[in-house]
Amino acid sequence: MDNENQLIHARKEKLGRLLEMGTNPFPTKAERSHQIKNILDDPGASIDNKISLDVVGRIRSLRKMGKASFCHIEDETGKIQIYIKRDDIGQEKYKIFKQCDLGDFVHVKGFVFYTQTNELSIHAEEFTFLAKAIRPLPVVKEKIEDGKKVVYDQFADKELRYRKRYLDLLLNPEVKETFKTRSKIIKMMREFLDARGYIEVETPILQPLYGGAAAQPFVTKHNKLEMELYLRIADELYLKRLIIGGFEKVYEVCKDFRNEGMDRTHNPEFTQIELYEAYADYNDIMDLVEDMLAGIAHEVCGTLKIKYDKHIIDLTKPWQRRPMLELIKEYAGIDVENSNMDELLAFCKEHEIELDVKNFGKIIDEIFKRFVEDNLIQPTFVIDYPKEISPLAKSKPENPQLVERFEIFIGGLELGNCFSELNDPIDQRERLESQAKQRKLGDVEANEVDEDFLEAMEYGMPPTGGLGLGIDRIVMLFTNSHNIKDVILFPQMRQDSHNE
RNA sequence: GGGCCAGUAACUCAGUGGUAGAGUAUCGCCCUUUUAAGGCGAGAGUCGAAGGUUCGAAUCCUUCCUGGCUCACCA
Numbered sequence: 192m193d194n195e196n197q198l199i200h201a202r203k204e205k206l207g208r209l210l211e212m213g214t215n216p217f218p219t220k221a222e223r224s225h226q227i228k229n230i231l232d233d234p235g236a237s238i239d240n241k242i243s244l245d246v247v248g249r250i251r252s253l254r255k256m257g258k259a260s261f262c263h264i265e266d267e268t269g270k271i272q273i274y275i276k277r278d279d280i281g282q283e284k285y286k287i288f289k290q291c292d293l294g295d296f297v298h299v300k301g302f303v304f305y306t307q308t309n310e311l312s313i314h315a316e317e318f319t320f321l322a323k324a325i326r327p328l329p330v331v332k333e334k335i336e337d338g339k340k341v342v343y344d345q346f347a348d349k350e351l352r353y354r355k356r357y358l359d360l361l362l363n364p365e366v367k368e369t370f371k372t373r374s375k376i377i378k379m380m381r382e383f384l385d386a387r388g389y390i391e392v393e394t395p396i397l398q399p400l401y402g403g404a405a406a407q408p409f410v411t412k413h414n415k416l417e418m419e420l421y422l423r424i425a426d427e428l429y430l431k432r433l434i435i436g437g438f439e440k441v442y443e444v445c446k447d448f449r450n451e452g453m454d455r456t457h458n459p460e461f462t463q464i465e466l467y468e469a470y471a472d473y474n475d476i477m478d479l480v481e482d483m484l485a486g487i488a489h490e491v492c493g494t495l496k497i498k499y500d501k502h503i504i505d506l507t508k509p510w511q512r513r514p515m516l517e518l519i520k521e522y523a524g525i526d527v528e529n530s531n532m533d534e535l536l537a538f539c540k541e542h543e544i545e546l547d548v549k550n551f552g553k554i555i556d557e558i559f560k561r562f563v564e565d566n567l568i569q570p571t572f573v574i575d576y577p578k579e580i581s582p583l584a585k586s587k588p589e590n591p592q593l594v595e596r597f598e599i600f601i602g603g604l605e606l607g608n609c610f611s612e613l614n615d616p617i618d619q620r621e622r623l624e625s626q627a628k629q630r631k632l633g634d635v636e637a638n639e640v641d642e643d644f645l646e647a648m649e650y651g652m653p654p655t656g657g658l659g660l661g662i663d664r665i666v667m668l669f670t671n672s673h674n675i676k677d678v679i680l681f682p683q684m685r686q687d688s689h690n691e
Numbered sequence: 692g693g694g695c696c697a698g699u700a701a702c703u704c705a706g707u708g709g710u711a712g713a714g715u716a717u718c719g720c721c722c723u724u725u726u727a728a729g730g731c732g733a734g735a736g737u738c739g740a741a742g743g744u745u746c747g748a749a750u751c752c753u754u755c756c757u758g759g760c761u762c763a764c765c766a
Binding site for chain 2: 196197198199200201202252254255256257258259260261263272274276277278279292293306307308310312326327328329330331332333334335341342343344345346347348349350351353354362404405406407425449451452453454455456457545556560576580581598605608636659674684685686
């Protein structure tokens with residue numbers, strides 16, 4: 192057996208025995224008359240008349256005795272106990288059954304009955320292999336004690352759970368619930384927007400120029416075209432081209448890619464929903480975000496007072512809308528609006544805030560992050576950002592230093608970002624050129640000028656409200672998850688050195 | 692990138708300088724209503740990797756790998 196694991200070896204031997212007995216361990220077809228939940232919900236007819244049912248599933252527990260055995264099999268809908276007796280299915284079939292292991296897929300034909308301990312079970316009349324597992328599942332056992340489920344030897348190693356998510360899903364049922372909820376949230380977002388007359392679109396992931404956010408991209412290459420391409424960091428500039436093209440309400444559920452650090456709220460590929468609505472402004476979009484997220488919370492969490500970490504978060508509308516500079520005054524104690532550059536720099540030095548680029552916008556942004564963000568537990572629209580850090584947003588008429596922009600914070604998580612979109616092509620060109628200059632000065636996250644996008648805007652773009660919402664973080668909030676890895680099925684991991 | 696913690700059997704873990712352990716799982720025998728099934732017996736390990744100290748290292752030291760938490764970074 193060399194260095195082959197003895198557990199795998201034992202299962203391969205059973206596989207061999209099945210073949211010797213003329214049994215196909217991997218047949219092409221499976222008979223199923225009922226999903227397990229149907230039987231658990233309504234066992235009546237089969238019990239009374241011993242009508243045979245066909246169920247399929249995976250063996251999740253196994254208690255083999257001399258001439259009779261019990262096991263539980265599980266399909267996507269639930270788990271049911273099987274009682275299998277030699278004298279009922281015959282010596283040959285029982286011998287085949289004895290080659291079963293935890294994790295095998297099987298078919299059972301039988302009728303429903305209650306055991307002595309009053310557990311609804313299936314009395315097997317036929318037994319068939321559907322697929323043999325040759326690698327053992329981690330052994331997790333559970334027991335009901337005082338009505339509560341006690342789990343023994345839980346599959347808990349986070350690294351294994353993330354790397355082998357299929358095992359995590361199988362062995363930690365609450366994980367499956369999280370991802371069902373994720374699916375539901377995205378579905379509800381689509382329904383919400385569709386009902387408002389939005390259409391869903393798809394725009395390029397491979398882009399010759401990246402833009403729409405301040406971030407570093409992943410770079411790739413098209414062989415035949417001999418050109419560099421970037422994986423998109425945002426969808427913004429393409430969706431705006433669609434607004435220019437005459438669509439008035441568009442959205443895209445999009446994977447975006449940012450080549451930056453990873454932590455509990457950042458994965459290099461993440462999912463946003465971006466939407467653009469012509470003739471709307473950022474106030475309209477705030478209303479939309481409130482309606483959409485409160486509606487989802489109501490449906491998914493069953494309440495508007497949701498629990499996240501140590502907090503109870505009240506999503507009852509309306510949510511507070513607070514100017515960024517006002518929040519800075521409140522939490523950092525500095526009136527940035529009436530401070531000059533020297534005073535701002537002195538403040539940063541005093542609080543050891545490091546600045547790579549020294550302009551009004553960046554400084555304010557840094558102070559905000561340091562002093563304010565973590566305090567924004569209850570839903571808060573932070574409104575009116577500095578112009579320098581918002582090159583795609585329209586200036587406020589009464590204060591051109593600020594733009595009509597908001598970010599929505601809940602539970603200390605930044606969930607989304609929105610502008611009254613800049614639609615003045617002259618102003619837009621100046622802003623992008625200013626960004627390009629910042630880039631030359633060493634700001635690796637500033638974008639280059641996208642001439643094709645500017646040309647599109649020169650043909651005329653209506654006033655538009657635009658939004659990007661981080662779906663992963665919204666799922667974190669609504670499932671009380673505290674790491675983005677827990678809401679992404681296959682989070683980014685380093686190469687596994689054990690498996691080389 | 693910094694700090695702290697962890698990596699020992701398939702899973703969950705004990706083992707702080709002297710022959711690698713337990714429970715579950717596996718294998719064999721017994722067991723026809725069990726459910727963390729039970730009884731008896733057996734086998735199973737590059738102790739994350741590589742160096743070093745030592746008569747002797749899972750254990751002490753160094754470097755590295757992987758992960759977790761946290762800080763920094765990050766629209």
